[in-house]
Amino acid sequence: MTNMIKKLGRNDHCWCGSGRKYKTCHMAFDEKIERYALQGHIVPGHDIIKTPEQIEGIRQSSKLNIAILDEIARQIHIGMSTDEIDRIVVDMTKEMGGIAAPLGYEGFSRSVCTSINEVVCHGIPCPERLLQDGDIVNVDVSTIYNGYFSDSSRMFMLGNVAPETQKLVQVARECIDVGLEQVKPWNFLGDMAQAVNDHARANGYSIVREIGGHGVGLEFHEEPFVSYVTSRGTEMLMVPGMVFTIEPMVNMGKADIYIDDDDGWTVYTEDGKPSAQWEVTVAVTEDGYEVLTY
Numbered sequence: 278m279t280n281m282i283k284k285l286g287r288n289d290h291c292w293c294g295s296g297r298k299y300k301t302c303h304m305a306f307d308e309k310i311e312r313y314a315l316q317g318h319i320v321p322g323h324d325i326i327k328t329p330e331q332i333e334g335i336r337q338s339s340k341l342n343i344a345i346l347d348e349i350a351r352q353i354h355i356g357m358s359t360d361e362i363d364r365i366v367v368d369m370t371k372e373m374g375g376i377a378a379p380l381g382y383e384g385f386s387r388s389v390c391t392s393i394n395e396v397v398c399h400g401i402p403c404p405e406r407l408l409q410d411g412d413i414v415n416v417d418v419s420t421i422y423n424g425y426f427s428d429s430s431r432m433f434m435l436g437n438v439a440p441e442t443q444k445l446v447q448v449a450r451e452c453i454d455v456g457l458e459q460v461k462p463w464n465f466l467g468d469m470a471q472a473v474n475d476h477a478r479a480n481g482y483s484i485v486r487e488i489g490g491h492g493v494g495l496e497f498h499e500e501p502f503v504s505y506v507t508s509r510g511t512e513m514l515m516v517p518g519m520v521f522t523i524e525p526m527v528n529m530g531k532a533d534i535y536i537d538d539d540d541g542w543t544v545y546t547e548d549g550k551p552s553a554q555w556e557v558t559v560a561v562t563e564d565g566y567e568v569l570t571y
Contacts, residue, residue, distance in 0.1 A: 292323050294330075309463075310516060318465070319513045325501065326518035327494055332560050332569075334425035335494045335520060339558065339570040341375045342420040342427040346571075349418075355410050355435050359391040362416060363402035370420060378419035378426055378497045385542060390417040390430075397485060397526050397534055397544040397552040410436035413446055415554050419497060428493050428522055429570040430556035441529070442551050448480045449527040449553035456505075456523045460515060460559055460566040467511035470504050473525050483532035485552070488544065490522035493558055506532075515561045520569065524556035 285292060291302035314320045327335070349365055366389040370377045377388035385401075392400035392415040393408070400415075408414060417430035432446045452473045459469040477484050490503030501513045505525040530550035537543040546552050558570035 293326075293328055295328075306516070310514065313463075313514050319501075321501070321513060321516055321519055325492060325499070326516065327520050327560070328518070331425070331494060332518070332520065334423060335427060335558070335560070336569055338375070338420055338422035338425040338427040339429075341370065341373045341422050342418050342429055342570050344373065345369045345418050345420065346416065346429065346431050349416055350431070350433070353408070353414075353416075353433050353435075355408055355412075357408050358404050359393075359400070359402035359406045359408070359414075360404040362391055363387050363389050366418060374422065376421040378421050378428070379417075382497060391415070392417070392543075392552075392554070394551050395546045395549050397528070397546060398488060398554065399542045399544050401540055401542055408435050411438050411442075412436075413438060413442055413551060413553060417556065421497075424495075426493050426495070426497050427570040428497070428556065428558050430524065430554060431571075432553055432555055444480070445482065445527065445529050445551055446553045448477065448482060449525070450555050452476050452505075452525050452527060453523055453555050453557055456525070457557075457559065457566060457568070460523075460561060462515060462517050462561060462563065464515050465510055466501065466503055466513045466515060466521075467507040468509045469515075469523065470507040470512065471509040473505045473523075477525065477527050483528045483530070485526035485528060485532055485534055487534065488526060490524045490556075492519070492521045494520045517561050517563050519561045520558065522556055522558050524554055526552055526554045528552045 285299045287300040289299045291299045380388045387402045412435040419428040455476045456469045456473040459472045484505045492499030530548040533547035560567045
């Protein structure tokens with residue numbers, strides 16, 4: 278069990294900040310989570326569960342993140358440098374009163390990740406890398422606004438992309454959709470993971486094991502780690518108020534990856550074949566999910 282639920286008296290104020298007595302607010306909710314924990318399941322602690330006010334803060338941050346990716350979609354073109362994509366992010370984030378979360382994060386030197394073809398993730402923008410006919414590129418934007426974090430990425434196809442690579446990008450998008458179908462209260466993150474992995478494998482692809490999604494909202498990367506190679510009925514229990522990313526990295530070839538020794542960030546496929554990834558931030562609701570950032 279993760280972050281054991283703190284015991285409160287029935288008449289204490291609820292931990293969620295509502296001001297209501299615990300017995301009329303989250304007591305039954307906590308008791309249900311406790312039953313899952315006693316069965317040996319991984320369950321979320323209170324620190325993982327967002328309040329409605331916090332989710333609204335993430336929702337407002339997400340508006341900036343979405344607007345930035347929309348603008349990149351309008352401007353991206355063959356011959357554009359990845360440094361120009363970074364400049365769009367820098368300028369728009371500043372104009373809207375936000376902060377680019379990647380800049381300075383564990384030493385990352387830019388405001389966005391641009392990952393092209395066989396680059397799986399964490400590609401660093403640079404003036405010399407120009408987008409070419411046939412490229413696929415993942416643009417991963419993360420924004421802080423009024424202290425709340427949002428995170429999403431999209432794939433872009435430049436010019437005459439090979440049909441087999443177009444299919445990879447499409448299936449990677451479909452993996453998000455089949456994963457979302459499993460996001461509902463009292464399901465497990467493993468239910469979502471298996472749906473994603475099964476869909477990728479059915480199309481002849483593999484899912485990166487070492488890198489996955491994460492909780493997000495009050496920090497850039499929070500618990501839980503979100504795998505896409507685990508089994509149904511495993512991993513953390515999903516409950517209303519959890520916020521996390523779904524972002525499987527789908528490889529055309531094998532799942533093996535390596536990190537660039539020189540920059541310490543850029544992740545490549547071991548076999549040099551293309552990789553595709555889309556990312557959304559999702560909140561678990563009382564009856565399903567809400568996509569906050571896309």
